Amino acid sequence: MHKYISELYNHLDSNKNSKKVFAQIGSQRYTYGQVLQDIYKLNHLFNQKGLKEGDRVVLSIDNDYYTSLFFLAFLRYGITAVMIDPNVPVLRAIALIKKADVQGFVMDEKLFNDRNIRIDETPFILKVKPTQAKKGRLFSRLLKGKKMTNDAAQKDTFPSILEKLSSAPTDIPTIQSSTPAYVMFTSGTTSQPKGVMISHENLSTHLQTLSKVYGLNEDSQILNILMLYHADGIIQGPLLSLYNECTWNRPSTFDVTKIVDLFHSIYKYRITHFIAVPTILSFMNKFSEGYEDSFDTPDFQFIVSVAAKLELNLWETFEQKFGVKLVNVYGLTETVAGSLFCGVGDFPRKRGTIGQPVDCEAKITEDGRLWLKGKHIFVGYLNDETATAKAFDGDWFDTGDLATSDEDGFYKITGRVKNMVSYGGINIYPEQITEMINTHPVILEGICFGIPDEVFGEKLVAAVQIKTGETLSELAFFDFLRPLLEQNQLPKQVHFLDELPKGLSGKVQLKTLQALISKNSQGLVATANETYEKAVIVAASNAFKIPVEKLTMKDTSATLDGWDSMAHLEFITLLENQFETRFSTAEMMTMNSLKAAETMLSQKLE
Amino acid sequence: MELLTIILLICIPLIVASWSLPEKWQLIPIGLATVLFLIVVSPISFLILLGTMLFSYFLLQKLNNLTTATIIIVIQLAAIFLFFKLEYAYYFNLSMKEIIPLGLSYYAFRQIHYAIEAYKKQLPKHNLLEYFQYLFFIPTILVGPINRFQPFIKDMYRRRWNSSLFSLGLERILYGYFKIIVLGNYLFSHKLEGIANALESQSLWLATYIRMLRFTGNAYMQFAGFSDVAIGLSLLLGFRIIENFNYPFLAQNIVDFWRRWHISLSEWCRDYVYYPFLGMTRNGHISIIASMLVLGLWHEISFRYLIWGAIHALAINIWHRYNGSVLQKKIGAYSWFQKVLGIFITIHFVMLSFVMIQEQDMTASLEVYKILFLLK
Secondary structure (H helix, E strand, C coil), X not given: CCCCHHHHHHHHHCCCCCCCEEEEECCEEEEHHHHHHHHHHXXXXXXXXXXXXXXXXXXXXXXXXXXXXXXXXXXXXXXXXXXXXXXXXXXXXXXXXXXXXXXXXXXXXXXXXXXXXXXXXXXXXXXXXXXXXXXXXXXXXXXCCCCCHHHHHHCCCECHHHHHCCCCCCCCCCCCXXXXXXXXXXXXXXXXXXXXXXXXXXXXXXXXXXXXXXXXXXXXXXXXXXXXXXXXXXXXXXXXXXXXXXXXXXXXXXCHHHHHHHHHHHHHCCCXXXXXXXXXXXXXXXXXXXXXXXXCCCCXXXXXXXXXXXXXXXXXXXXXXXXXXXXXXXXXXXXXCCCEEXXXXXXXXXXXXXXXXXXXXXXXXXXXXXXXXXXXXXXXXXXXXXXXXXXXXXXXXXXXXXXXXXXXXXXEEEEECCCCEEECCEEECHHHHHHHHCCCCCEEEEEEEEEEECCCEEEEEEEEEECCCCCCCHHHHHHHHCCCCCHHHCXXXXXXXXXXXXXXXXXXXXXXXXXXXXXXXXXXXXCCCCCHHHHHHHHHHHHXXXXXXXXXXXXXXXXXXXXXXXXXXXXXXXXXXXXXXXXXXXHHHHCCEHHHHHHHHHHHHC | CCHHHHHHHHHHHHHHHHHHCCHHHCCHHHHHHHHHHHHHHCHHHHHHHHHHHHHHHHHHHHCCCHHHHHHXXXXXXXXXXXXXXXXXXXXXXXXXXXXXXXXXXHHHHHHHHHHHHHHCCCCCCCCHHHHHHHHCCHHHHCCCCXXXXXHHHHHHHHCCCCHHHHHHHHHHHHHHHHHHHHHHHHHHHHHHHHHXXXXXXXXXXXXXXXXXHHHHHHHHHHHHHHHHHHHHHHHHCCCCCCCCCCCHHXXXXXXXXXXXXCHXXXXXXXXXXXXXXXXXXXXXXXXXXXXXXHHHHHHCCCHHHHHHHHHHHHHHHHHHHHCCCHHHHHHHCCHHHHHHHHHHHHHHHHHHHHHHHHCCCHHHHHHHHHHHCCCC
């Protein structure tokens, strides 16, 4: 195994013409030879532009191959990638960019305007504008005519810019082990974002651990469809594959209607390891009819559940239904990816726990907090000494999770110190949403928090108090929040209260509020006596957070902004619960319009 | 040249194409080759298959009431099936060369399966091209098995080069031809017939018994051999098709036999005749009779197949009565004996039932029974 990233690249450079597949993204294959040559070209470009080790460059591209390519090219050259999801709301993106104080940007072209980037004040700017293969190029080549002006305009954008760069390998610079490899933003409010800095040492140490516990080798086929702007996506996908010279498979991004493709891909791509989050596993478990044999292949080894708590019930039912081993990895963005492993490879396991620490130490302090120590623990929060100091006690890092451990050394998470809502495995920090709510001019005070949810484990709800004499409808509330927040961050319900319950100190009493709201949140669906059409509209309004009057039966998943995969499941579950029925996998997958939902519902019940 | 061999030859370039063309084009030649094959060999069959395919697909897509759509499709297919099976086509000067359009029995049942699965909302998301690929799949068009739509689509999406599957496919084709030529044509047809002829003057009973054995053995070898070739060709193209036979002559009772003989048809009858009848009548015995009659008449609509189906239904019902009875428990105490006795009775019941199919008419069959039961 390679002790340093530079060793990895040294080794890879000897295979620069390899035809071995590095990544299978959709139907497109990228060989090691191809990705290495693209990396060399980019390293020439960085050299030309005067970038140096430790410079921070924002990476924000929607294209999966380009994102992984730049991430890997930055690593080789010693540049720190500042990972900002291209789909992050504008205000948040601007705050993150400001915090990061960067020397360059590699972003989708349209984002430069949206995010008010001052091009002339930044040393390195690279706009990404994917080119589309044009028909009829054969004749233009044969005639050797002048290139179209359109091409000329694109020559300084990526990937067109690659054409004029040399693909000869560049020297691999000696990179300090303390140099940050990347920065990834995690919790914190919009005004106080926290950028986790992972050094080259953190990264290489952890890549060794992951490779060891997963038992990866050059024949491994990793299936990882997680977001590349989350550590589990980029680290346990392209980077871990490159580190082991194996193949990263990403048949599609996650979408409820593509669950079947996910099942098919296990056999088709000879997958050995599937990296998933509990939400994906939950969807697969729910819509598994006819696909129970999907993991029964000669190659498949195990599923790795990351990012969120793997509920014992899901763990057991999934393993039983699919006859596959499901293992859990506990980690945070601050620990690169993992720290404690439960049942991975030959490591022992106890279902329902997060396992045991590997290549690191764990301890639980008297207050129940879980602390970790190891070479993979991050170096600190970017430009935030206070937050960094608060997170560490010497070499020990405070995970912010509450845990217990048993006599066999297995740890179990029992709660969180930080206020966080895990919505189907996606971590949402209510303070961030609360901060946004309180910027609304007619809201006197508002607060966001989590309440239990049957399908998603927890869901985010808001309680607000309106200023005297003002009015605010539920729909106006969501219309206000939608441009400010990511879809998953939107509260699922809003409750307008005359007064928020407060203690003597003047702080909102969260437990009282949670109990009150949990009780009230049951009656939000249409009654069973209403027509199917009305029920569908009401369920859609609740699930997609769109006013009833703005919905028509002609609406489809393409016309409704809020109709994402999570909301899709919520929509279906609302209808299932209301009518005490159950949709089949095929129905769930074809329910892509309100009309289709109504037809299915009426056919099913009549 | 045998049609199966023609199919085998057609499949050679298809196999090459299916692994060498860009992925999205790999399966197109299979459907097109099937179309061409049918147009040349049995144009009427091509027209029926194309017409019913389009009708079924669009009716299920367009008609909101799935029950009505399914009933219309089943009636339509049953009408076409009966029209040809009852030889009405002959009177209309249709299909002169063969009375039954090529593969009709298989693709009609496949389409009924598709319609009922659509009604049950058990079909995966698919398009017309995928349905076309399923119906116009050359390895199974002629001799089955009556493979199902869901596993076919699953394989269509999952298929990838797999050398062990490919080698298994080659093996199955070899076994298939061995069963057809060596065991079926030579051993059972030729050799046993010679032995029976030689014995006829010495022992009519033995000669008749050997002829009964010859017919059943040959029927099995031919049909299982054809199925092997179909399954083997499918494997070479990357599709795993349902097995049609599983050592049927090791069956210890008649229910077990039907789990091992023409599996795709018996499962079809279980799912689409037995269960619906059971749902309607709540009577298992009647449901068994209904499904075995359909199973018998699927082969040929005639009195002898009606009787053949009925006696199998009777045997299954008798076995269900016997199963779990005091007698069975007593015999079951000697498990080895029960096993051998079970196999002996089952194999002889099957062979005796096949006499009805072996002979031209029921009168001839009765003559054979008289000899076998020493009444003549």
